[in-house]
Amino acid sequence: TEESADSVGKAIAQAVANDETINLTDDKGRHIIVPAKALGYAIIGSETKHAVGFGAL
Incomplete structure (x- = not known):
């Protein structure tokens, strides 16, 4: 995402605290929605740009 680290951190913290989804937009304009409880x-x-992946255990 092109959002600041502080903005992303606040979005994640709020979503985790309220059991909501984390909603971000990547640098290509795609929307990323992750249930807070699924975040590892x-x-x-x-x-450095990192690849992000989600999977089931």
Whole structure:
């Protein structure tokens, strides 16, 4: 996402606290919606682009 690290962190913290979905837009304009309880971890503020994947255990 092109959003600031602070903005992303606040969005994640709010979603986790309220058991909501995390709603972000990536740098290509695609919407990313993740149920907060499905989030394992987030890398915020990294200079390197990371691939993101979700899977079931």
